[in-house]
Amino acid sequence: MSRIVYVNGQYLPETEAKISIFDRGFLMADGVYEVTSVLDGKLLDFAGHSVRLARSLKELDIATPCSDDELLAIHRELVARNEVVDGMVYLQVTRGNPGDRDFAFPGADVKPTLVMFTQSKPGMADSAQAKTGIKVISIEDIRWGRRDIKTVQLLYPSMGKMMAKKAGADDAWMVEDGHVTEGTSNNAYIVKNGRIITRQLSHDILHGITRAAVLRFAAEAQMEVEERPFTIEEAKAADEAFYTSASAFVMPVVEVDEAAIGTGKPGPVATRLREIYLEESRKTAI
Template sequence: MTRTVYINGDFVPESEAKISIFDRGFLFADAVYEVMAVLNGRLLENAGHIARLERSCRELKLRLPVTAAALEAIQNKLIAVNQLREGAIYLQLSRGSTGDREFDFPQAEVEPTLLLFTQARPVIDNVKARTGIRVVTVEDIRWHRRDIKTVGLLAPCLAKEYAHSQGADDAFLVEDGFITEGSSSNAWIVTEQGTLVTRQLSTDILHGITRRSLLALAARHGIPFEERPFSVEEVYRAGEAFISSATSFIWPVVEIDGKPIGGGKPGRVTLALRNIYVEMALAATGNSAGG
């Protein structure tokens, strides 16, 4: 089945979707994006993602050309026409095309470029959620507004490529000896005393929607947590570690820089928290994964 995508007001086959070569998202990465999980054919935590998109737009003075309600209608139509049961919707909004390459923001009003497409992928039954992943540390070379979800992702791509070259699955980014986040996720550890630790919100990390929900669930279920920086050495000594994102939910980290974490197996707290989150996600979208 040919995938249908949305671009600037139209639903078209992906082979027919086109943008200008002068689009500022293409030329300058002058664009923001979101990835929303889909489970049982329904959007998961969509309100949080749209709110973060609106914040990113405000920070970059980008105009979102549709309302939140209209955007959700577009998402739901894409889910329906593509018969998506489990996976994600990718959304990208750029400042649009000014007809030539100029660094300055356009002075006249320009129509933004709004693109959405679906991606089918396993969200619940993913092997990495069961076995865990191996990570390596790499210097965080990104810009200093990581709280804005921009499409300038070359540094994370380089980090992932380095991890793969070292036989690992992913990377933890390091700045001044402390972990900021994963290459495309929030990073967590569980201390030997059973306390969750993740970095506090600031311009140094993305304000993860899944991260926020996990902290709320931890508080509800009596799991102690701290929001603070943690060092590479602290990860080496941790009882458990994991990453969180919209479509991975939680993936355990069982090795870092060749050193096993928690005996090299997914930890008890990590698995319990993932189970709690999955239960919440299923309750919000239906009672059977992919059914």
């Protein structure tokens, strides 16, 4: 069965979906995106993703393509039409198609482009990697300064993934001024003496929706959290480490730059936070 996607008001087979070559998302990476996970046919943290999408659009002065209610309805329709049980809904908004290439933003008469599609990931909550943990390498962070805006400028993160793969690792943690900013597509954490340490929110990192939920659940579980930058050396000396993202939830990190972290196996804090996140998020999924 051909996947059904959404393009500017239409539900179409993916083979029939078309975007103009003059769309600024294609020419300028002039757009933002969100990824919402689906478990048991329901959307996780949808409200948080909607709020962050609105913020990203406002920061780039891109018009909002539709209301939150309409956005939710499209998400649900795509999940239903594609019979997604576990997986993700990808959403992208660009500044649209002005009809030609120009560095200047087009006028208000040019409507934003909204495209959405699903990705089916059966059993994504029961990840084998979450049981064994992953390996990361460190790389220099050379991205632009507004990483808090979830733009489609993902070339360097993609390169970072490939650097990790070439080194026999699973992902890369990016380092700026001696401190870890974040992973290629996730927020980074270490645990030392029971304390969870993660970089504070700023323009330097993406304000992760899963990050916010996990830190809230950690506080409710009376876990101590310290929001500050940490170094790769601190990570190597940590008791455990992990990252969070919408699609991986809470993922233990057991090695950085070929040095084992803690016991070299997923630690109790990351393991428990993953359990709590999945349990609590399923309760509030819509």
